[in-house]
Amino acid sequence: MTPRPILYFSRNLNPRVAVAFARHLNAPVDLVPASPRHPAHEEAFRPINPNRLVPVLVENGKSLWETDAIAMRLSQMTDPEFWPAGQAGAEVQMWVSWSNLHLTRPGSSFYFHRLVRPQFSDEEPDPAFMEGEMRQFREGAAVLNDYLSGRTWLVGARPTYADFRAATLFPFAIPAGLPIAEYPDIVRWHGQLMALPAWRDPFAGLAEHPDQTKPLEGATA
Template identity: 45%
Template sequence: MPTLYFSRNPNPRLAVATAKYLGSEIEFVWASPFDPASSERFRKLNPSLRVPILVEDGTTLWEADAIACRLSMSAGSTFWRLDPELPELIRWISWGKANFVHACDMVHFEFGTRQRYGLGPVDPVKVAEGEALFRASAAQLDAHLETRAFLLDSGLSYADFRMATFLPFNAAAGLPLADYPAISRWNDRLSRIPAWADPFAGLAAPELPFVPPRAR
């Protein structure tokens, strides 16, 4: 049986949510590859020591998008489109990682990751850069979602999960989702999908260190 090594951080969460949504027959194993006691073993699976990592038939695959593609193909699902909509799926994954997702990541890193792991004080310059990119990209995304329920006209796809990677962590980041009604409605729809709302249900996975919600 394939094994998915994961943590509760954003990209591993994305991989677990995808596997849960697809009903993938895999073993979920929480991992902490940066722990000195584990690093040498995990370095053989992923030189960067980052999860998620999928181990299947003696081979390893890392990076959440690649894992999602593999799991969707294995499940015979169209969650990762393999039809004429594939370019549209790739467009939103690519655009999101350079724009909306990147902006959310920048701000979350300062108010979430830095505080959670003691990586130093918030960098106000990086926050300002992230918030500026968020406003520009959120306006474009909101306009696109105004006339559709999900990113692709045909309905829910992996592109939606990828675009929303950091939204479950927005209490820490404090980005103004309410200013963008179509994004807020889309996020609510995703939150009603059990696999997205609580991908760790039933799994042994320590909670992330607590960080307080961002004061606005």
């Protein structure tokens, strides 16, 4: 019997998107927690993803890394309308590329410095750098907000991967100090996404960390 594909995840930004999308699609994959940089599993993880990052989808012994490639595959496996073909598919790709670079990248400096970095360092970032990041985030948020005005979802009349990907940061916007409340159509759209159980609570019932006293699940090395 062919083993079920494994989706390795941690609770950080990108794997959160992959797990939420997989659960929303009810994808036939096993969700396996991973700490790809933990010394106990780092070497076993390297053949799975030489970048030692998650998410990774392993299917028939083949690894697919990058959240967006995994989302494309999950959509093919379940409901291709989440990443459709043709012009709508190109639009999904437009939002994926755009949001990664022009929205999530600058916004993630706030996620990192307000929520992640304080757990291991008290070295504050250069204020001029953070100002530049905020300026870029606001530019992106204004574009997204204007586009969403008069639209329910980003592409067509139903949610697609474009919505999941463009919303990567928004579940953390308030604790990260991102000024989401200034963008009413983003607030409305983010609320629609938060009404989806898989997006609101993607890790429900899943272990937070792998058992590092045991070999990495699914690893051959």
